Amino acid sequence: MEEIDLKELFEIFWSKKYLIIVATIIFGVVGFLYSNFLVTPKYTAKASMILASVSKTEGSDTSITTTDVTLNNNLISTYKLLATSNAVEREVLDNLNITDMTEAALKSKIDVTSEKNTQMIYITVTDENPNRATEITNELTNVFSEKVKEIYKIENISVVDEAETPTIPSNINTTRTVIIFSGIGLVLSIILVLVINMLDNTIKTAKDIEKAVNLPILAELPQCDFSENSSKRRRN
Secondary structure, three states, X not given: OOOOOHHHHHHHHHHOHHHHHXXXXXXXXXXXXXXXXXXXXXXXXXXXXXXXXXXXXXXXXXXXOHHXXXXXXXXXXXXXXXXXXXXHHHHHHHXXXXXXXXXXXXXXXXXXXXXXXXXXXXEEEEEOOHHHHHHHHHHHHHHHHHHHHHHHOOOOEEXXXXXXXXXXXXXXXXXXXXXXXXXXXXXXXXXXXXXXXXXXXXXXXXXXXXXXXXXXXXXXXXXXXXXXHHHHHHHO
16 A cells, blocks of 8 residues: 655645635635525523422421422423423413414424523523514413413422523524534545545656656656757857
8 A cells, every 4th residue: 555645745735725725715605605694593582490499388387398309300301391292382372372383383492401400490492583582481481380380289480580582693603604614615625636636647756657667767857948049048
């Protein structure tokens, strides 16, 4: 197997440096145009809730016990499913009088997560309309809290932060997109240069002759200009 000459490889890339630079710039511009003109902006509204103490009967101790914490931790996974249930989504759509969205479409916009080793639950809604994303998020937290009271007969959900109207799209990062596209352009241009070099079987140097005939070069003749004008200049 023929050894790779790093110096020769560098010379190949250097001879095609303009191709590599232009390709990288073109892909970067394409990435910028794609991010700013072709991607539909989507906005994400986020609300946070905490599982607090369960309801107590009158006259009982209202402090949070270890049992309460254990119960809340066990309920987190169930609550995450309940928040995206059809019953909750249907009520949210009805309360907000949203008729152009199905329950399945709403479910695809909702993401319910929890912080590990905590009792925090986060509800996010992503929509093309930032105001509607905020309205759905806040209404979802309200309906979800009421469903918990209705089903479990307990009040252990408290809203920590209501959703605020987002102003920056959550699915657009122009800098990252330009870097990714530029990197793709750089890699593709390097591959193109290597392919062109592999397919090029012309003789350019003495080393190419040695590789072609597998024989050493004994002597080299310098390139001379034997034209008439060159002879006159030498006589003068």
